[in-house]
Amino acid sequence: MAVPVTAPAEPVRKVSARHFVRLKLRVLGNNFRGQGWRIALFVVGLLFGLWFAVGGFFLLAAPGLAGEPRYALMIAAFGGGLLMLGWLLLPLAFFGVDETLDPARFALLPLSRRALVTGLFAAALVSVPVLATLIAVAGLVVTAGALGGWLAALVGLVGVLAGLLLCVAAARAVTSAFATMLRSRRVRDLAAVLLAVLAALLGPLQIAVLAAVRRADWDQLTGAARIVGWTPFGAPWTAGIDVAEGRAWAAGLKLLITALAVGALLLWWSRSLESAMVGAVSAGPSRDRRGALGGAVAQLFPRAVGWSRRDRFGALVARECRYWWRDARRRANLITIAVVGIFVPVMVNVGGARLAVEGGEAFGEVTANSSPVLVSLSLVFVGVLASVTVANQFGFDGSAYAANVVAGVPGRLELRARMTAFAIYVVPLLVAVAVILAALLRHPGWLGVMAGALFAAYGSGLAINGFVSVLGAYALPETSNPFAMNTGAGVAKSLLTLLSMIASAAAAVPMVVAAALLGDLWLWLALPVGLAYGVGAALLGSYLAGDVLDRRQPELLAAVTPRR
Amino acid sequence: MSDQHPALSLRGLAKRFDTKVAVAGVDLDVPAGSFYGLLGPNGAGKTTTLSMAVGLLRPDAGQARVLGYDVWADPVRAKGLLGVMPDGVRLFDRLSGAELLAYHGLLRGMDPAVVDQRAAELLDVLALNDAGRTLVVDYSAGMKKKIGLACALLHGPRLLVLDEPFEAVDPVSAALIRDILHRYVTGGGTVVFSSHVMETVERLCSHVAILADGRIKRVGTLDQVRGDRSLEEVFVAVVGGRTATGEELSWLSR
Structure with a gap:
């Protein structure tokens, strides 16, 4: 039967995140085909990841395994917070993000922004660092379970999974926004200055923090951990501990905080994704169109x-x-x-x-x-x-x-x-x-x-x-x-x-x-x-x-x- | 003197990627002063052949000579006589048009004053002056082809090798490029270019070679190759395309 070309047929099957994940796995797999050294490198990366993961796991599980509830909150808040900070800053500074699935490739497909973001997000979860982080933070579930029984462990698990989502969403949103920013010339100078200031501040800040740790007594540290626990940096990681310590209401609130943070970051990401998809050229201010200054050679030499x-x-x-x-x-x-x-x-x-x-x-x-x-x-x-x-x-x-x-x-x-x-x-x-x-x-x-x-x-x-x-x-x-x-x-x-x-x-x-x-x-x-x-x-x-x-x-x- | 030599001479050029044979032994002689069209469907090995001919891709076997100088044994002389516009290769596109021309000119060891003068002329003729200091990355596809051609022409090569020079070019720019290439050949230069647009080839070329599956299928002057048929008929017959019967894709018609 003839279908009018002006009215697009209703898609038979909806595109779901599953497709993106499978696409990513397929691209990864094809990358390895016939390239022995790539497989070897991947395995090396995997081993490194596992090594860190196991180390992190035992560190985070230590309070539970040793039966030391006093340390549980602090390790969860500070350890998890550091992990989150790493996810936030390391891609910016050193490693970059995996763009196996380049958003620009999807620009022509009739996908809603929602489907695209959830799909890309799901695909981003399929990676070695995510696996390593998951293994490490599983230590927190062990701690919560050991201290508060199965209910605490369950809440801890939910919290940890939400925290992982938050980590990935933060890394994606920040790098994507930063990439968009750096493309425009006006902003890139500003960004350079900002980063330099940040770096200049990090040194003294760390000294201050270490000095404070040295001087502070137990209560102050626990207080700091409590505060961190109420920010998105610590909320997902401490939820399980809260249940273990008998504050179920706090755990619920913290999971809510995490969910809201993930939502906000994904929204932010989808905004900058759109500008990445329609092309970077328009994002930058147009260059001045002054006529030629001197000859071609003179123009080439700064x-x-x-x-x-x-x-x-x-x-x-x-x-x-x-x-x-x-x-x-x-x-x-x-x-x-x-x-x-x-x-x-x-x-x-x-x-x-x-x-x-x-x-x-x-x-x-x-x-x-x-x-x-x-x-x-x-x-x-x-x-x-x-x-x-x-x-x-x-x-x-x-x-x-x-x-x-x-x-x-x-x-x-x-x-x-x-x-x-x-x-x-x-x-x-x-x-x-x-x-x-x-x-x-x-x-x-x-x-x-x-x-x-x-x-x-x-x-x-x-x-x-x-x-x-x-x-x-x-x-x-x-x-x-x-x-x-x-x-x-x-x-x-x-x-x-x-x-x-x-x-x-x-x-x-x-x-x-x-x-x-x-x-x-x-x-x-x-x-x-x-x-x-x-x-x-x-x-x-x-x-x-x-x-x-x-x-x-x-x-x-x-x-x-x-x-x- | 190099005039006795063909402008470009390929002998047994072959290249295999992993398991796929891209070019399976190509022999070709391009007479000096000819306008040579290399025809072939997508994936026939045109780009691979030309890349090996100009020193961008090392062949598994075979020789390439430019006016008698071996591209792979004596690259300095051979490359000095060559102007190349590759396809699917980026230019140093974060330079403006003028900067890019100056870079190419100086890289070829030209005198800065000559570079300035020729760059200004080329930008003028190719109507790229309006772009001013716009970076090449922000040029349209047609403008990119034109600045690429200008880079290849700048040092006055004896042989010009162009990969798909008319791809993605609007009719006005295409006419301009055709015109410039005509003048270049009339002035004693040799042009080799690849294309799959029959009309352009028929209009421009004195000689034609048809490449398919990594081999030369037909070669000669334009009249020898097409005989009394149209070039398109010959091409389709040689390459072996299929024609739609009307049964399949019926959902396309309403």
């Missing part, structure tokens, strides 16, 4: 690269410089370097010293006093972290790298230019880190040691990552979400990052050893030696890795081209 000759090297440096700023993905990495680069050394040095002064022995003798060795060590970490950003520098380019292959750019030139461009952003940042830290520690004399360690670590890191970027490149998805990653790439990325970080740190170890052995002499020698060490390592790295690059340009291009 002012910071004005010194360079107008040749191949100059063009590569200029293009890379433009990209570090204009590509949201790269910009997000720069922000991470800035935040962590200031945060970590301040934590290790100022925080450690302050705690030691206040009489704490808990953190051991190592951090008891900030010393040139400790400072060097923490700054080696910063330098290495900064250089690891370029471990997949060709992946940022994607298939656009074909232009360089067609033009036959020599590998050494390519790598030197990329290092130079990245250094134009990072070196001022490293100098700032050294100056800020020297000021905070009130040791201006250590400035040389700090800068020397930073430059040595950064330079040798660039050399190592030159190799990694040529040999271990992988494709990034072509979305405008700076936090997006391909399925399975998460583990690959972490492993590769870890390996290159260890190698880079090992290459910079001489700086730390020298700081330990040479004493005051090193205060003067560190800067020139570190600078020479870093520059030399980077040049040597580009020289050797450039040869490798020459031999495998087409293979590299294939590796960074996203499969469609």
